[in-house]
Every structure is written in structure tokens, then in C-alpha cells.
Amino acid sequence: MLTDTKSIQERKPKSSWNRWYTDKEKLEAVKCYLITGNQAATAAALNINKNTMNTWVNSQWFKDLTEQVKREGNIQLNNKLRKIADKAMDVAQDRLENGEWIYDQKTGEMRRKPIQAKDAHKIAVDLLDKSFQLEDRGERVQTEQTNINHLEQLAQAFKDMANKTNRVEVIEHVESQPPVALP
Numbered sequence: 001m002l003t004d005t006k007s008i009q010e011r012k013p014k015s016s017w018n019r020w021y022t023d024k025e026k027l028e029a030v031k032c033y034l035i036t037g038n039q040a041a042t043a044a045a046l047n048i049n050k051n052t053m054n055t056w057v058n059s060q061w062f063k064d065l066t067e068q069v070k071r072e073g074n075i076q077l078n079n080k081l082r083k084i085a086d087k088a089m090d091v092a093q094d095r096l097e098n099g100e101w102i103y104d105q106k107t108g109e110m111r112r113k114p115i116q117a118k119d120a121h122k123i124a125v126d127l128l129d130k131s132f133q134l135e136d137r138g139e140r141v142q143t144e145q146t147n148i149n150h151l152e153q154l155a156q157a158f159k160d161m162a163n164k165t166n167r168v169e170v171i172e173h174v175e176s177q178p179p180v181a182l183p
Contacts, residue, residue, distance in 0.1 A: 019049070019052075021052075026056070026062075027065065027069075028046060029042055029046055029048060029053065029056060030062060030065045030066055030069055031069060032045055032046055033057065033066070034066060039053050039057055040053075092123055095115050095119075096115055096120060096123065098112050099112035099113050099114045099115055100112065100113050100114075101113075
């Protein structure tokens with residue numbers, strides 16, 4: 001994708017308008033562009049020529065690198081969310097098994113009180129709902145893939161029909177006419 005094939009000393013710019021940028025600078029441009037969503041702001045923030053920035057944004061390497069940075073960000077976010085969800089599940093499980101912590105005014109101590117049925121019901125309904133949603137998503141993906149396969153098969157069949165040539169052999173046939181009687 002990005003490669004610094006020459007050292008910076010070997011790539012001396014001819015003028016301030018014809019400057020070479022390192023892969024690190026290009027990566028910073030991609031990240032800044034993703035944050036700001038604005039070419040001019042990115043160019044100004046990183047001291048990049050506006051025309052260069054415009055060329056980069058429209059280039060394939062910029063688009064590929066943008067997708068890669070987004071994927072990496074999504075992976076990191078998913079990992080953090082997974083950790084939070086795991087902790088929340090652990091807390092919910094502890095409350096279901098051992099009850100809620102409450103302050104007992106009579107004894108002056110903290111003790112566990114069994115969780116109320118409505119709270120347990122709410123937890124169960126929410127978890128089952130999310131579970132069904134995940135199953136439905138998996139089934140939808142499988143159904144979409146099946147539909148895509150069927151459409152590809154139909155496209156191939158139509159292509160084959162369009163390209164199919166039936167060879168028609170024409171045989172000239174001359175019928176002999178019966179003799180006509182003259183009066």
C-alpha cells in the first residue's frame with residue numbers, strides 16, 4: 001500500500017509545491033481526514049498542499065488505507081465493548097445468584113436481598129431478545145448468501161442463453177409441380 005522506497009534525503013523536493021511525504025505523514029493525513037471529514041481542514045492542519053490532499057483523497061491507496069484504519073478502529077471498539085458487556089453480564093449473574101446489596105439499618109451492615117421477580121424477568125427478556133436478534137442476523141446473512149448464489153446462477157443461465165447459438169441448417173427444397181393439362 002504505502003512504501004517509502006527512497007530515503008527522505010534521496011527524495012529532496014524541487015520546490016515547496018513539489019514535496020515528498022513519508023508514509024507516516026500520509027497515515028496521519030488519513031487519520032486526520034477521518035476525524036475532520038474535511039480535506040481543507042486536514043491539509044491546513046498537516047501543512048499539505050490542497051491539491052495534493054485532493055489527489056490523495058481520490059487515490060486508491062487513500063481509500064484502502066481509510067478502510068483499514070476504520071476496520072482497526074472498529075476492532076478496538078468491539079474489543080472494549082465486549083469487555084464492558086462481559087463485566088455487565090458478570091454483575092447481572094452475581095445479582096441473580098446472590099441478590100442485591102442493601103444497607104440494613106437495624107444491624108448497620110450491608111447484606112444481600114434476593115432480586116425482585118420483575119428485575120429477573122427484565123434481565124431474562126432482554127437477554128433472550130438479543131439472542132434471537134443475533135440468530136436472526138445469522139439467518140439473514142445465510143439467506144442473503146443463498147439469494148446471491150441463486151442470482152449468480154440465474155445471471156449465468158441468462159448469459160449462456162444469450163451466447164447460445166442454434167445452428168440452423170437451411171436445405172433448399174424445390175417441389176416438383178404436377179404437369180398442367182392444356183386444353
